[in-house]
Amino acid sequence: MTFLGEMPRAAVLGSDDGYAFCSQECWQKHQPTIIEQLKLTQTYPLFDVVSDCCRCGAPVDRRQAYVIYALMQITLESKPWLKSCSVQSDEEFAVLCRQCDFPNFDQSEADENEPELISADGVVCEKTQ
Numbered sequence: 001m002t003f004l005g006e007m008p009r010a011a012v013l014g015s016d017d018g019y020a021f022c023s024q025e026c027w028q029k030h031q032p033t034i035i036e037q038l039k040l041t042q043t044y045p046l047f048d049v050v051s052d053c054c055r056c057g058a059p060v061d062r063r064q065a066y067v068i069y070a071l072m073q074i075t076l077e078s079k080p081w082l083k084s085c086s087v088q089s090d091e092e093f094a095v096l097c098r099q100c101d102f103p104n105f106d107q108s109e110a111d112e113n114e115p116e117l118i119s120a121d122g123v124v125c126e127k128t129q
Contacts, residue, residue, distance in 0.1 A: 018069070019034075027071065034093075038054075038055070038069065038094060039055055040054045040055055040094050041054065041055060041057065042054050042057075042094075043093055043094055044091070044092065044093065044094075045092060045095050047092065048062075049062055049063065050062065051095050052095075053095065053096055053099075053100055054094035054095055054096060055094075055096055055097075055100040055101075056097065056099065056100055058097040058099060058100075059097065060095045060096070060097045062095075064098075065103045066097070066098065066103065067095070067096040067100075067101040067102070067103055068092060069092075069093045069095075070091065070092055070093055071090065071091045071092075071093050072087055072088075072089070072091075073087070073088040073089045073090075074086060074087050074088060075088060
């Protein structure tokens with residue numbers, strides 16, 4: 001993150017699409033499971049240059065690379081020559097300090113550690129590919 005001027009700017013160095021939920025209600029059912037899987041002690045952090053880690057409470061300096069989990073509503077567009085998405089809305093769900101989860105830009109290693117399915121109250125959402 002850079003904090004110059006009125007609007008902070010983010011540079012995304014790597015990303016993983018995580019899970020897809022069909023609705024806000026679906027997310028609400030699965031949120032406790034995600035909190036448990038990520039071992040979070042708090043969620044929806046206040047946005048500032050330094051925020052609290054949502055797992056251990058240590059400071060997270062957002063001017064350095066860090067791990068963030070965000071909820072995003074997106075529209076996917078696919079053409080034979082281009083794939084893109086438009087972000088309709090986004091909200092920070094959790095930020096983690098470097099001691100809890102160091103940014104890893106090797107997707108193959110990151111994918112090995114993630115569960116393939118999550119389930120809550122008999123509803124299952126499949127991990128996106």
